[in-house]
Amino acid sequence: MLPAIKILLCAWMLGSLISELGTGAYLGSLVESTAVSARWLIPMLFVVAGAMAFATGTSWGSFGILLPIAGEIMGAVAGGGELLIPAFGAVLAGAVWGDHCSPISDTTILSSTGAGCNHITHVNTQLPYAGAAAGAALLGTWCSRRRGPEYSALWSPSSH
Secondary structure (H helix, E strand, C coil): HHHHHHHHHHHHHHHHHHHHCCCCHHHHHHHHHHCCCHHHHHHHHHHHHHHHHHHHCCCCHHHHHHHHHHHHHHCCCCCCCCHHHHHHHHHHHHHHHHHHHHCHHHHHHHHHHCCCCCCCHHHHHHHHHHHHHHHHHHHHHHEEEEEEEHHHHHHHHHHC
């Protein structure tokens, strides 16, 4: 339990630092200057979160870094506020997918050890299933991009 608490404390500190430095606003201004639609940011956030978690082997670290940045980017671009929840979902799904596929993830290492198989063999057997799940999740992020605000309203507290 103590390692999880330490990770969360570090993530909160990093989130505060990112906010204080204005990283999300800066990246939001870069996105605005390139004229990327807020709706395209959702699939992009999924891919970035997946790549980051795969490279670092941690979904929690990716959450801590990308969620505050995604929130500030979506707040800075036109129409982004309406798609904030799907953007957060894309970050969460992408980071969990990247962590699951990562050969340096603690959960992957423990799973292969628990199964009593070669570590890389375990990673290779998981990739097709994780790839199919990532494809379905990416399709879902693309659908939320296509449908727009009325799609994100399905998750808003006021619609229940």
